[in-house]
Amino acid sequence: MIVLKFADKDLIVVGAGIAGIHAAIAASRRGLDVMLVERNGSVGGISTVGLCSPFMRFWLGNESLVSGIFEEVLFDLHRRGGLLRNSFDSEILKIVYLEKLKKAGVMLALHSIPSKVISTGRTIMRVSFLSSSGCMFSGRAKMFIDSTGDASLAKMADATLLSGNDDGRNQALTLMFTMSNVDFERIREDVRSRRENFFKWVSPDSNPLSVAGYFEEVDEAIKKGFNRLHDYFFFIELPGTGRVSVNTTHSFGRDPTDPFALGQSVTECMEQIDQLLSFSRKYVRGFEEAKIEKIAGDVGVRESRRIKGLYVFTGSDVRAHRKFEDGLVKATYGIDIHSAETQKMTEKVKNSVPEYSDYYEIPLRALVSSEFDNLFTAGRCFSSDFEGQSAGRIMPTSAGMGQAIGMACALALESDKSVSTLSKNRIIEGLIEITDRESEHSFERILREGV
Numbered sequence: 294m295i296v297l298k299f300a301d302k303d304l305i306v307v308g309a310g311i312a313g314i315h316a317a318i319a320a321s322r323r324g325l326d327v328m329l330v331e332r333n334g335s336v337g338g339i340s341t342v343g344l345c346s347p348f349m350r351f352w353l354g355n356e357s358l359v360s361g362i363f364e365e366v367l368f369d370l371h372r373r374g375g376l377l378r379n380s381f382d383s384e385i386l387k388i389v390y391l392e393k394l395k396k397a398g399v400m401l402a403l404h405s406i407p408s409k410v411i412s413t414g415r416t417i418m419r420v421s422f423l424s425s426s427g428c429m430f431s432g433r434a435k436m437f438i439d440s441t442g443d444a445s446l447a448k449m450a451d452a453t454l455l456s457g458n459d460d461g462r463n464q465a466l467t468l469m470f471t472m473s474n475v476d477f478e479r480i481r482e483d484v485r486s487r488r489e490n491f492f493k494w495v496s497p498d499s500n501p502l503s504v505a506g507y508f509e510e511v512d513e514a515i516k517k518g519f520n521r522l523h524d525y526f527f528f529i530e531l532p533g534t535g536r537v538s539v540n541t542t543h544s545f546g547r548d549p550t551d552p553f554a555l556g557q558s559v560t561e562c563m564e565q566i567d568q569l570l571s572f573s574r575k576y577v578r579g580f581e582e583a584k585i586e587k588i589a590g591d592v593g594v595r596e597s598r599r600i601k602g603l604y605v606f607t608g609s610d611v612r613a614h615r616k617f618e619d620g621l622v623k624a625t626y627g628i629d630i631h632s633a634e635t636q637k638m639t640e641k642v643k644n645s646v647p648e649y650s651d652y653y654e655i656p657l658r659a660l661v662s663s664e665f666d667n668l669f670t671a672g673r674c675f676s677s678d679f680e681g682q683s684a685g686r687i688m689p690t691s692a693g694m695g696q697a698i699g700m701a702c703a704l705a706l707e708s709d710k711s712v713s714t715l716s717k718n719r720i721i722e723g724l725i726e727i728t729d730r731e732s733e734h735s736f737e738r739i740l741r742e743g744v
């Protein structure tokens with residue numbers, strides 16, 4: 294094995310999903326020398342390769358709860374025609390991310406994973422990385438951020454990890470896909486005329502159009518031998534013409550960190566996609582001429598391992614809309630668990646309509662490892678219980694965590710303080726200082742103008 298390079302950095306971020314990207318950009322803009330290491334050949338994780346859209350609720354009334362670099366991303370997507378209110382185009386998002394990483398001066402290493410972590414006491418000293426071409430490189434840094442979603446860096450450092458519900462079972466996995474050639478007028482008419490055939494929250498006038506249900510059609514198709522369907526069909530409008538993102542496949546009871554289980558998940562989801570194509574063309578009004586446009590390159594993992602931080606964020610923090618002295622990331626999205634066992638619908642789920650009346654905060658301490666002084670996290674592997682993670686995992690909140698911890702790392706190194714002692718206001722001011730003014734309040738403008 295050849296050791297290619299030795300990188301000596303201020304900060305190494307592992308995992309270039311939405312959380313890691315925001316962390317790397319924030320830290321680099323503040324002056325840190327940053328390396329971002331990603332296992333895929335593209336950046337963005339679930340937000341791009343995983344084809345997830347839209348950005349789930351991150352606003353209250355007309356006020357956006359996540360600003361900073363995330364608002365710049367929205368602004369740049371909008372400018373390029375890649376945003377429909379909160380729904381976005383995954384390919385344009387890749388362009389936006391890479392442009393921002395390059396401008397910020399972040400060193401990007403692709404197709405690489407950590408292979409060994411060297412630590413002394415409470416400090417991570419060095420990480421060796423292995424690339425898919427069989428080369429190794431080694432990175433020393435003052436600080437490390439694990440934004441792998443699976444807490445893979447922390448796992449290699451032998452840190453304590455949390456995972457799954459009380460029985461240790463993880464949420465269901467979903468392979469997302471997009472379809473084109475969809476007739477939205479027919480869909481809206483259908484929803485208007487048969488409201489009971491859909492979840493109660495579905496509105497024919499929503500923008501982007503988001504529809505879940507088709508209970509009658511699914512029942513009938515199952516009777517006719519469509520044996521891979523679950524209880525409902527769910528899609529969301531994408532920017533462009535006649536395009537939707539479909540969030541309907543489910544793989545239950547698999548360990549998302551087991552490569553063989555992932556192989557089974559992708560295979561069974563692909564079989565479901567095959568059947569969903571025929572189902573939608575045959576049964577769903579407006580999908581008669583629909584085509585599969587893209588299938589995600591990575592199966593969507595909602596939840597796997599989580600890092601144990603100085604604070605473990607909980608479902609009761611979400612329900613109580615709890616605020617903290619070090620509450621850095623504001624969010625309003627509620628607890629959202631896709632069962633580990635089944636997608637069976639209950640009347641309660643069909644009739645529930647989410648309410649957004651207040652926000653909660655994720656504290657800085659939930660982004661700081663309790664075992665290593667220079668290990669931090671952001672995104673879906675943040676320090677949380679099963680319910681807390683199910684709310685905090687969404688893309689805008691993951692972006693908010695990323696930019697907050699990236700800035701906190703930079704300020705801590707600048708002032709020779711530990712991250713957890715930094716004042717919340719200083720971190721927020723730091724983020725304001727590095728944010729492009731042009732994009733300020735861009736999402737609030739979009740909400741007001743109804744674009």
Ligand SMILES: Cc1cc2nc3c(=O)[nH]c(=O)nc-3n(C[C@H](O)[C@H](O)[C@H](O)COP(=O)(O)OP(=O)(O)OC[C@H]3O[C@@H](n4cnc5c(N)ncnc54)[C@H](O)[C@@H]3O)c2cc1C
Nearest residue numbers: 308310311312332338339349442467593594672673687688
């Ligand atoms: C099916 C599904 C649907 C969803 N729908 C929505 C939605 O509609 N709206 C919404 O807001 N949120 C949604 N979410 C949640 C949201 O997309 C994710 O929780 C969020 O994107 C997580 O971001 P992240 O950066 O923490 O993780 P990820 O996007 O998973 O990024 C982690 C990155 O780390 C890389 N990586 C992993 N391991 C390693 C390693 N060992 N070495 C190097 N790199 C590594 C991965 O390749 C990836 O790029 C959905 C999630 C799923 C699974």
